[in-house]
Amino acid sequence: MGQVSAAPIDDTTLSERWLTVPDLVDLLGVSPGRIHRLFEQKTLLPARVDGVLRVPVEFLDDAEPLPEVRGTLMVLADNGFSDDEAVRWMLSVEDALGTSPIAALRAGRKAEVRRVAQSLL
Template identity: 75%
Template structure:
């Protein structure tokens, strides 16, 4: 994937980067092969609409949630999109 496409995906909130040692990196959990996880964009938009910064959204997606029994991104991978988005909306 070209750097230009990656930056477009960031702007569209299809992907979000994590800053590691000052370098922007995309968590591998956010990818389905070489493409963004299909259910990720809507969830990232909900998180942004609820006031989370990009860093907070990435952290939330990768942090174990007791109610889900896994991380939100793992729940998305398990086709539990509605559950993840309900939890994201409840973060207000």
């Protein structure tokens, strides 16, 4: 299993809905092991919310991981962000973007989001 920061996300309002591993198994129609591989590959990224690994629904497009998320999460990991820090950044309003990075990704602004992510230290 991939590393998940011990510092929990305490603001559950960052996402409109948080999905647990069992939720993801049902939604994606795959095994729990496959969900954990998606975490390791940074195709999806969980945060610890209320002591449970959860993924924000915004990281999904219908019943699939949003493809633009992975590259951005890789950039954040390369910049030393923990999983929880990366999830928090993706869901919080980023001044340089005028919106949250995940909203910008969903609006087709992938290059801009990654440029901002690369500038973070």
